[in-house]
Amino acid sequence: MTASTTINKGDSSNGDSSALVLHQKVLGSRRFSNYLWATVVTLGASGFLLAGISSYLKVNLLIVTDPSQLVFVPQGLVMGLYGTAGVLLALYLWLMILWDIGGGYNDFNRETGYFKIFRWGFPGKNRKIEISSRIQEIQSVRIEIKEGLNPRRSIYLRIKGRRDVPLTRVGQPLALAELETQGAELARFLGVPLEGL
Secondary structure (H helix, E strand, O other), rough: EEEEEEEEEEOOOOOOOOOOOOEEOOOOOOOHHHHHHHHHHHHHHHHHHHHHHHHHOOOOHHHOOOOOHOOOHHHHHHHHHHHHHHHHHHHHHHHEEEEEEEOOOEEEEEOEEEEEEEEEEEOOOOOOOEEEEEHEEEEEEEEEEEEOOOOEEEEEEEOOOOEEEEEEEOOOOOOHHHHHHHHHHHHHHHHOOOEOO
16 A cells, blocks of 8 residues: 555554554555566567568668568568557556556544545546545545455545545555554554454
8 A cells, every 4th residue: 555654743663542643655656567567568569660660671670680571561560560559558658657647645634633645647637636534534444355366455444425435556456464454553543443354
């Protein structure tokens, strides 16, 4: 869920109930795995695209092999189409990283009595996604664990009159121990029950 958790005016390791502010940074698209996949797709797509162009121009544009000997129709054409599709996918991945989609923070302030959940979305009029309300309206902290082919391990806030608000990052599921620890820490800080365990 978080890259870092900060509790001010109290000790986070002891779950000090005298703490007044809990700030959790949420990691978005700027994860190592996204950088890795974007790089791999970029290199692979560039190779296919250059192979297609080499086949068309009959000039070798690659270091490793000589695709200029390929017949442009259908081999060079197909490689060029694969390369174009790959470049578009790589562009999408790099833009997701640049815009840090899903990144943000969860801020709970018992001093003011309000909480704020902030996430970055896609560019446009709704780029900034903010949810804020009074801490008194939080009914519970809910943990959802779904195993199987597409596992999901998430922490939600159950708020009066609203849908449950997810607090964890999208993508790689958290370890069970980490999920339970963060859920329990948040429930203790807010003074609400923990559901779903």
